[in-house]
Amino acid sequence: MKIAFLPKEIDNPYEVLVDKGGVNAVTELKGTGKEVGPSDASASSQVSYINTLIQQKQDAIVIAANDPNAVAPALKDAMSKGIAVVTYDSDAAPDARQIFVNQANSEEIGRSEVKMMAEQIGGSGKIAILSATPNATNQNTWIDFMKDELKKPEYKNIELVKVAYGDDDDQKSFQEAQGLLQSIPDLKGIISPTTVGISAAARYLSSSPYKGQVKLTGLGTPNQMREFVKDGTVTEFALWDPVNLGYLAGYAAAALASGQISGEKGEKFTAGKLGEYTIGDKGEIILGPPTKFNKDNIDDYDF
Amino acid sequence: MLGRLLRWESVLIVLCVAVFVAGSASDGFAEQGNISFLLLDYSEVALLAFALLPIVLTGEIDLSVASTLGFCSALTGTLWDAGMSFETIVPIVILAGILLGAVNAVLVVLFGLPSLAVTIGTLGLYRGLAYVLLGDRAVTGFPENYRPLATDAIPGTFLPYATILVLVVGALIAVLVHVTTIGRSLYAIGLGAQTARFSGIRVNRIKFSLYLLSGGLAAIASLIYTLRYNSARADNANGMELVAVAAVLLGGVSIFGGRGTVLGVATALLAMAGLRNVLFLDDVSNEIQNVITGLLLILSVLVPVVFKPRRTKDVPLEPSVVDTERRTGADTGSRLRRDHQGV
Amino acid sequence: MIKPSARESAFAGRELGIVVALVAVVVAATVAQPTFLSGQGIHDLFLNASIIGLLAIGQALLVITRNIDLSVGSVMGLSAYLSGQLFLVDKDLPVIVVVLAGTALGAACGAINGALVAIAKVPALVVTLGTLYVFRGIDYAWASGTNTTQINAYQMPQGFLSLGSGSLLWIPNLTLIMLVVLAITAYGLHNFRAGRELYAIGSNPDAARLAGIPTGRRVFGAFVISGALVGLGGVMHAAYFGTINASVGNGRELAVVAAVVVGGVAIFGGSGTVLGAALGALLLTTITSALPILGVPAFWQRAVDGAALLVAISLDRAFMVRLAERLRAERAVRRAG
Helix, strand or coil: EEEEEEEECCCCCHHHHHHHHHHHHHHHCCCCCEEECCCCCHHHHEEEEEEEHHHCCCCCEECCCCCCCCHHHHHHHHHHCCCCEEEEEECCCHHCCCCCEEECHHHHHHHHHCCCHHHHCCCCEEEEEEEECCCHHHHHHHHHHHHHCCCCCHHHHHEEEEEEEECCCCCHHHHHHHHHHHHHHCCCEECCCEEEEEEEHHHHCCCCCCCCEEEEEEEEEHHHEEEEHCCEEEEEEEEEEEEHHHHHHHHHHHHHHHHCCCCCCCCEEEEHHCCECCCHHEEEECCCCCCEEECCHHHCCCC | CHHHHCCCCCCCCHHHHHHHHHHHHHCCCCCCCCCCCCHCCCCHHHHHHHHHHHHHHCCCCCCHHHHHHHHHHHHHHHHHCCCCHHHHHHHHHHHHHHHHHHHHHHHHHHHCCCCHHHHHHHHHHHHHHHHHCCCCEEEEECCCCHHHHCCCCCCCCCCCCHHHHHHHHHHHHHHHHCCCCHHHHHHHHHCCHHHHHCCCCCCCCCHHHHHHHHHHHHHHHHHHHHHHHHHEECCCCCCCHHHHHHHHHHCCCCCCCCCCCCHHHHHHHHHHHHHHHHHHHHCHHHHHHCCCCCCCHHHHHHHHHHCCCCCCCCCCCCCHHHHHCCCCCHHHHHHHHHHHCCC | CCCCCCHHHHHHHHHHHHHHHHHHHHHHHHHHHHHCCCHHHHHHHHHHCCCCHHHHHHHHHHHHHHCCCHHHHHHHHHHHHHHHHHHEEEEEHHHHHHHHHHHHHHHHHHHHHHHHHHHEEEEEEEEHHHHHHHHHHHHHHHHHCCCCCCCHHCCCCCHHHHHHCCCEECEEEHHHHHHHHHHHHHHHHHHCCCHEEEEEEEHHHHHHHCCCCHHHHHHHHHHHHHHHHHHHHHHHHHHHHCEECCCCCCCCHHHHHHHHHHHCCCCCCCCCHHHHHHHHHHHHHHHHHHHHHHCCCCCCHHHHHHHHHHHHHHHHHHHHHHHHHHHHHHHHHHCCC
């Protein structure tokens, strides 16, 4: 069985981990797995790769879409030729894929980010969000849930002042973090649900007088954040195990390709050592709840 | 000069053939679906490259073409989202592209600013305006009756409709550049704008129009792009200008102006598209593809020098097409200006 | 009584123009938000501009000779990556060794560019566009080949990271490095014959050659020095950001050229100063930092950056036209007696 993994961007360290998990899964199933992808995170490049994969007659394509609609025609073409299509991390249009493996419930991600922030700033104050690119589907979904959570009465003393975009670029994220601290003098906290954003912001904060005073949380990898958790810049942040995400996606794709499942709600399949999963609404499978990382457990992880 | 031109075009044709021969050895290359995809993949780049060719021939450049495409795509999305009919959107977007080209034209031709610097500025400005229009939205749901024009091939063949458009544009540019008087004057301008002016060529008017043309073609490319991907975003075609410039340079067009053919650019586009397709099929990583593109670019300027080591570059020793018109005096000044940039 | 010639006061005028613009932007931003001019604020401004300022100084050397280097982003990425890799091999490597290694790598890349341009006499725009692709490809291949797509802060020694984020007497270390480089290159350009020859080469390459200037060697040298500065910039980036992956420096080339142009270095060569280029970099980064403070919505920032460049070159042009008129007038006066 030939299964290909198509990340948003080929050398993005997070995606590399996910796809490693995916290829592991396929190898466990005695198939051939590979990772191909664009070096620019653009939807149009992904379309070229999808078409190549169709020509190469892959059994399944596992993709993190840069744009939900731009990749849809190519994915539909793939499905019409009998190729199983699974999305992960960033979904495509639901009718252009059979299964979407979500790393965690989008709602849960958004809401838990706000909960962590509220805990860290003592329940009141001004906060800002440092996001990635303005168009990223997953970012916007999470941010919408964050805003919704903030409407709850227990957060009435917390004010979301601004959403800034770091474009998943170190320098830009750095400058945006600076900008936030400059333009909002009484800023108490920043939520950065992007690994590039949170590490750039942490880097800036830890060498500035704001260290420890302005709280930073978000989604980051333990390896990137370890230093900042130990030096007190960051108290707690969250993520999930990207390797497991890929692993689950790989098993889902294999199950689809071999006809075990067809993407209908309620179907079950076993994802190797992760156990049994049931397909939910609109073909979505959730990996599990996000993991919180702090001083106590950060050394237990290596990714 | 014609002799030397043909030398590089021949290399290109050989390269093209080699790519396609090697390609047929790869699984899945020689199928209709793949060939039509290969052609489609480069349709917008081809339009941009054809738009750039006349401009580069006159010794100028336009790096803002991809940002114009992005802006027009964003404009298409905004208007579509607001409920305007697609038939009305098309002429408006093309007009917008021409206007953006006009801004470049005014700055380069009327203000006399260097085109490299200006178009780096408009590259940023137009892309920024695209974000102002669409922000973080992506508009989709473009009309089902028009989309196949951008995505499909003529039923039963490998030829996409979009490629027909590209071929038509290519043919028109070829006529403009190689057949008309204006085309010949492009070469004259590239070889020496002052002299050309003294010969009666309306240099400013021509350069101005070329930028308008470039904007219009970028707008047309944006329509194809938006329909093909069914997605209007502010970052559409981000970075495509470098690919288009690479195609033009690879096609044997001199960056100084005064030399180059449509055939060269067309062959370069075909070679690049084919190469990309073959490398993808063989799972050659993106990195290697980048390296190959870069090496080809360097070779494209190195090879002519290696073949004719003693001749100083860009000075036509054989009677050129330009000599058919009267030249006032020996225009040594501009010849020297163009020679060996910086050395 | 000898009046300072128009040319001399002109150069002072060009840089002065940038400083005036800079002051205007800073004043506007400070009015909107007084913390902009706080210790931390100024510190941040200079820090942001340091790396791109360094790259702009090198690029200015090349543009003065009527060349350009589009591969700066890729070379910077390679050099940053090398720094990370060296520390992965041995975390206790002295910081200075890594700095020298990165600089040397940059110089080597510059030498490749320079050799192609100066010896093979091929246009710099084309060559460096090609090396942009080639160097970036090598960077990615290196990253995936060694399976280290990202190097993180905790993998690098504290000494190195403090170089990036620390300061000496309130001035960020990176800014100090840039200022030292600026001083050396400005002095070299102005006081050494080789430096002044760069201007001659840019003004009229053939005349320069006929006058006996070893143009090939000078241009090659300019590429090597610029490359070394870019390499140094890459190491600084690694120290500053702490996270390195293969896409470091992507797209920087256009920002660097913009800084140089805004700084008054004519794209046709033959004029401009490294001080101008550094100031240009400072102005552009300050505008980017000031925009959110001034309440410009995030989505307008890109457009404003592009517009700023256009305004700068238009003003520059207007300035040069007036300068040419003054020079003509002076010449007329001289000729009249």
